[in-house]
Amino acid sequence: MSLQSLILDLHAFWAGQGCYLAPTYDLEVGAGTMTPDTFFRVLDKRPWKVGYVQPSRRPDDGRYGDNPHRVQKHFQYQVIMKPSPQDIQDIYVRSLRSLGVALEDHDLRFDEDNWESPTIGAWGVGWQVLLDGLEITQFTYFQQCGGIDLAPVPVEITYGLERLEMFLEQKDDIYDLDWSADVSYRDLRFREEKEFSEYNFNAANVPALRQGFNASQKEAARMIERGLLLPAYDLCLKCSHQFNLLDSRGAISVTERVKMIAQIRALVNEIARRYTAGQESA
Amino acid sequence: MEFLLELLTEELPAAHIRAAREQLEAGFRRELEAARLAVDGLRTLATPRRLVVAADIASGQADREQVVTGPPLAVAKAADGSLTPAAKGFARAQGVEEDRLEVVRTSRGEYIGFRRTAKGASAEELLRDIVPRVLGSLAFPKMMRWADRSFRFSRPVHGLLCVLGGRIVPTSFEGFEAGDTTVGHRIISPVAVTAATFADYRAGLEARGVMVDDAERKAVILSRIESSLAPLGAELLPDPALLDDLTLNVESPLVVLGGFPEAYLSLPLEVLSTAMREGQKLFSVVRDGKQLPYFVGVADAAGDPKGLIRAGHERVLRARLEDARFFWDQDRKVPLARRAAGLKDVVFQENLGSYDDKVQRLKKLCAYVCDKLEWPKVRKDAVEAAALCKADLLTDMVKEFSGLQGRMGGLYARHEGYPAAVCQAVYEHYQPQSLEDPSPASAAGAVLSLADKLDSIVGVMGVGILPSGSSDPFGLRRNAQGVCKIILDRKLRFSFVRLVDKVLSTYGERLSADRAAAKKACLEFFEGRVRYLLEKRGFRYDLIGAALGPGIDRIHDALLRVEALDGLKSSPQFEPFILMAKRVNNILRGLPSSKVNPDLFAEKEERELHAIFSIVRTNAQAMLARGDYARAQSIIFKLQPALNAFFDKVLVMSEDKKIRQNRLGLLQSIQKMLSVIADYSQVVVEGERPARP
Numbered sequence: 001m002s003l004q005s006l007i008l009d010l011h012a013f014w015a016g017q018g019c020y021l022a023p024t025y026d027l028e029v030g031a032g033t034m035t036p037d038t039f040f041r042v043l044d045k046r047p048w049k050v051g052y053v054q055p056s057r058r059p060d061d062g063r064y065g066d067n068p069h070r071v072q073k074h075f076q077y078q079v080i081m082k083p084s085p086q087d088i089q090d091i092y093v094r095s096l097r098s099l100g101v102a103l104e105d106h107d108l109r110f111d112e113d114n115w116e117s118p119t120i121g122a123w124g125v126g127w128q129v130l131l132d133g134l135e136i137t138q139f140t141y142f143q144q145c146g147g148i149d150l151a152p153v154p155v156e157i158t159y160g161l162e163r164l165e166m167f168l169e170q171k172d173d174i175y176d177l178d179w180s181a182d183v184s185y186r187d188l189r190f191r192e193e194k195e196f197s198e199y200n201f202n203a204a205n206v207p208a209l210r211q212g213f214n215a216s217q218k219e220a221a222r223m224i225e226r227g228l229l230l231p232a233y234d235l236c237l238k239c240s241h242q243f244n245l246l247d248s249r250g251a252i253s254v255t256e257r258v259k260m261i262a263q264i265r266a267l268v269n270e271i272a273r274r275y276t277a278g279q280e281s282a
Numbered sequence: 283m284e285f286l287l288e289l290l291t292e293e294l295p296a297a298h299i300r301a302a303r304e305q306l307e308a309g310f311r312r313e314l315e316a317a318r319l320a321v322d323g324l325r326t327l328a329t330p331r332r333l334v335v336a337a338d339i340a341s342g343q344a345d346r347e348q349v350v351t352g353p354p355l356a357v358a359k360a361a362d363g364s365l366t367p368a369a370k371g372f373a374r375a376q377g378v379e380e381d382r383l384e385v386v387r388t389s390r391g392e393y394i395g396f397r398r399t400a401k402g403a404s405a406e407e408l409l410r411d412i413v414p415r416v417l418g419s420l421a422f423p424k425m426m427r428w429a430d431r432s433f434r435f436s437r438p439v440h441g442l443l444c445v446l447g448g449r450i451v452p453t454s455f456e457g458f459e460a461g462d463t464t465v466g467h468r469i470i471s472p473v474a475v476t477a478a479t480f481a482d483y484r485a486g487l488e489a490r491g492v493m494v495d496d497a498e499r500k501a502v503i504l505s506r507i508e509s510s511l512a513p514l515g516a517e518l519l520p521d522p523a524l525l526d527d528l529t530l531n532v533e534s535p536l537v538v539l540g541g542f543p544e545a546y547l548s549l550p551l552e553v554l555s556t557a558m559r560e561g562q563k564l565f566s567v568v569r570d571g572k573q574l575p576y577f578v579g580v581a582d583a584a585g586d587p588k589g590l591i592r593a594g595h596e597r598v599l600r601a602r603l604e605d606a607r608f609f610w611d612q613d614r615k616v617p618l619a620r621r622a623a624g625l626k627d628v629v630f631q632e633n634l635g636s637y638d639d640k641v642q643r644l645k646k647l648c649a650y651v652c653d654k655l656e657w658p659k660v661r662k663d664a665v666e667a668a669a670l671c672k673a674d675l676l677t678d679m680v681k682e683f684s685g686l687q688g689r690m691g692g693l694y695a696r697h698e699g700y701p702a703a704v705c706q707a708v709y710e711h712y713q714p715q716s717l718e719d720p721s722p723a724s725a726a727g728a729v730l731s732l733a734d735k736l737d738s739i740v741g742v743m744g745v746g747i748l749p750s751g752s753s754d755p756f757g758l759r760r761n762a763q764g765v766c767k768i769i770l771d772r773k774l775r776f777s778f779v780r781l782v783d784k785v786l787s788t789y790g791e792r793l794s795a796d797r798a799a800a801k802k803a804c805l806e807f808f809e810g811r812v813r814y815l816l817e818k819r820g821f822r823y824d825l826i827g828a829a830l831g832p833g834i835d836r837i838h839d840a841l842l843r844v845e846a847l848d849g850l851k852s853s854p855q856f857e858p859f860i861l862m863a864k865r866v867n868n869i870l871r872g873l874p875s876s877k878v879n880p881d882l883f884a885e886k887e888e889r890e891l892h893a894i895f896s897i898v899r900t901n902a903q904a905m906l907a908r909g910d911y912a913r914a915q916s917i918i919f920k921l922q923p924a925l926n927a928f929f930d931k932v933l934v935m936s937e938d939k940k941i942r943q944n945r946l947g948l949l950q951s952i953q954k955m956l957s958v959i960a961d962y963s964q965v966v967v968e969g970e971r972p973a974r975p
Contacts, residue, residue, distance in 0.1 A: 067604070067605075067608070068601070068604075069601045069604075069605075070605070083428075083429040083430045084428050084429050084438075085429070086429060086438070086440075089292055089468075093468065093469075103469045104469060104470070104584070105586075105587075105588055105590050105591075106583065106590060106591060106594070107536070107538075107581035107582055107583045107591045107594070108468070108469055108582070109293075109531065109532075109582060110292065110293035110330075111293075111531070111563075112293075112295035112296075114424065124426075125424060125426035125437070127293060131594065132581075132590065132591050132593075132594025132595055132598070133562045133564075133579065133594055133595040133598040133599070134594060134597070134598045135561075141426055141427075141428050141438075143426055143427065151427070151430065151432070152429060152430035153426075153427050153428050153429060153430070153431075155428075167594070170593075172597055172600070172601075253627035256627075258629075
């Protein structure tokens with residue numbers, strides 16, 4: 001048992017459901033939802049099925065490798081099915097069985113949890129899926145993205161890979177997981193967590209981050225004007241990550257926080273508006 | 283005939299289930315009544331995936347006699363009484379024998395017509411339309427769309443079971459055709475269950491892992507919790523809201539008792555129980571009010587023979603407690619007073635400034651309230667608590683568990699060695715959060731809670747945000763109820779109107795609304811809340827109206843007044859006195875006020891009334907000053923005989939203008955006295971039509 005085999009099993013399962021298996025996106029994002037394979041693809045009317053692994057960075061969750069559960073970077077397995085299949089809950093339950101979970105011996109719950117991401121103007125309705133009290137998946141019927149009402153409605157299934165693997169291996173410490181037969185999570189990630197925690201909380205250059213945020217924001221606006229929506233969106237993702245770093249450096253006041261999120265959202269909403277306007281006329 | 287409906291859905295939130303059940307019950311009652319279908323034993327049941335309605339419904343409407351009118355009599359009958367072609371044509375068109383035609387009298391005149399018996403429609407026919415109408419009208423706190431449907435509901439719908447008298451009702455809802463099958467538990471037994479009767483339905487689901495009756499589930503959960511805690515000599519930390527939610531979260535309740543390492547018992551009970559409840563929905567286990575290293579969870583499973591469910595919950599809880607301990611340790615490194623400086627950057631409300639601005643106002647308001655209540659000993663503690671009370675909004679613990687706001691501040695203050703009264707005031711200043719939640723137990727806590735809530739209400743209303751219908755984003759109603767509850771519980775007597783003035787002036791120029799208008803809106807809002815609270819306490823609505831007549835400047839006095847009225851309402855003097863008071867009101871309606879001059883009294887009865895009134899007034903006022911409305915009320919009853927004699931023997935509307943005005947003046951001074959005790963015109967006595975149902 002390893003994270004690698006979990007990923008292979010999920011790939012096999014969702015490929016079997018007709019999903020395109022996308023490669024991991026190459027920018028820092030806070031969640032799998034934020035990559036173009038979800039963001040742009042849920043906006044239009046065409047059917048879309050995708051599955052991919054996405055590292056998700058949340059600088060504020062860093063714990064210097066000391067906490068057995070919290071890390072500033074974790075891995076998500078992201079699935080989008082559009083339109084949401086009528087039997088998607090059954091499909092999801094089958095995916096858990098395909099991983100070898102004997103659900104009869106456990107407590108599986110769909111517990112109300114309405115997800116939202118103010119930064120990309122997105123929200124949805126659904127549940128956190130709990131297995132014996134452990135949140136293993138976020139299950140969301142997307143209602144809006146980039147401020148646009150979505151029709152047809154996509155369903156988003158986001159597995160927390162480390163959580164799920166800890167459950168499967170009945171382990172209490174994330175660093176005790178194996179990535180493959182020979183490589184442990186500790187080998188791969190411990191030093192990274194330690195150094196990045198120090199970077200996120202103490203070392204990152206605040207003025208440089210602010211400059212970066214402002215520069216990316218301006219550049220995004222400029223690209224929107226030139227109709228280059230995909231580059232503009234990448235620049236918004238950069239803004240978002242720089243904002244997260246500033247936040248973990250403790251450099252953002254509560255008022256400023258709201259303002260900066262609103263700035264990114266305004267850009268993202270404009271990108272979504274232009275993207276869908278283009279689709280309608282095409 | 284037995285009616286059974288089940289809407290099968292994906293997992294509904296507990297709050298949505300509660301909303302849906304109310305609407306289903308009301309909707310079916312309304313529709314069945316409108317359709318003239320008798321119904322008995324209508325009830326709803328629910329699981330997270332099922333909304334169920336069961337009832338006994340008449341097989342159909344009763345047959346009804348119907349009158350069909352044709353042409354006017356003048357047109358239908360000739361002078362000789364024979365039927366005209368118009369009448370014959372009507373009979374032919376309606377397919378009735380001519381000899382069944384008769385004269386029909388209506389409000390518009392006489393017509394020719396006939397009677398027939400209209401066959402009542404069958405229940406099945408009627409339910410066909412009723413079912414989709416009621417289901418389609420359900421509204422939820424948050425609605426969603428799914429797949430490529432534009433229809434909105436709480437969560438996606440999967441099926442409709444609808445049977446009447448053992449037969450499928452031929453109906454459908456949003457494309458889901460009604461049938462007589464449903465499906466068992468998602469994990470335990472996800473196979474089809476066919477049911478033509480409620481008994482089959484219940485038993486069929488039971489066999490497939492679903493206990494469909496939520497009342498039964500709740501009872502089972504409670505009894506299993508009791509039997510698992512009995513050996514420990516322990517009990518649950520009571521949490522009825524959590525119990526209700528869990529009952530609606532599971533189809534197959536399994537009670538799980540688990541434990542956690544004793545090391546975490548160093549965390550406060552508040553933190554432990556919140557960490558357990560939030561997210562994991564576990565109950566705290568206590569003995570003599572102290573946390574034990576155990577928890578109780580309710581799983582949705584048939585059993586846990588391998589102990590995997592228990593072990594899983596224990597593992598997750600350990601991680602959460604570890605986080606809580608991290609927050610507890612980190613937060614205590616920064617003193618509250620230093621943390622409070624950061625409140626400058628936390629917005630209270632866009633137009634009302636920061637939490638630091640609020641804190642500065644609260645310090646002034648607490649001082650003011652203590653001065654008015656003549657509580658000099660409380661003043662210092664309340665003001666000190668005001669300065670600290672919002673600092674915990676910036677702690678990691680409160681950021682993680684917002685429900686701990688206030689309580690965390692109190693706990694951190696205690697850790698820093700602040701006076702006990704200050705810590706307690708901070709701890710309890712959000713109380714009461716509901717009518718069931720107790721008011722702050724300490725005087726300083728009561729003052730701070732009062733100030734905090736009133737500051738929010740006046741400020742938010744002062745920038746033009748008024749609660750309307752279901753929209754009350756700042757929880758103003760709950761806050762106002764909290765204010766009233768504290769005043770009533772502590773029997774606080776002070777001028778509420780002046781306190782509102784004080785809050786308004788403390789805001790200075792911040793408020794956008796006109797100050798007089800804001801004050802008026804605020805007082806009207808509070809009158810509504812006081813009325814609601816008194817209704818909740820079961821007082822008669824007309825007595826409440828009477829008690830509110832003298833205003834709400836002293837909120838606690840409104841309660842005293844209604845209690846006085848309520849206590850006296852069955853006394854033999856009550857109704858005659860009310861009628862007499864109303865008579866006084868009627869006579870004086872619209873008249874300018876006049877003065878009383880005892881020298882102008884002409885009759886013995888008016889002199890006597892005046893003499894008795896002088897004594898009654900002095901005595902009653904003494905009682906009123908003490909807030910003893912019951913005694914004041916009994917005292918003024920003593921006016922009754924003299925007033926009776928006055929009305930019997932004395933002509934109020936005397937020809938002599940001076941004498942008339944003197945008599946009216948006497949009645950006006952009596953009326954003035956009465957109006958301080960109650961607005962008697964609001965009281966409904968027998969034989970009168972109630973002012974409202």
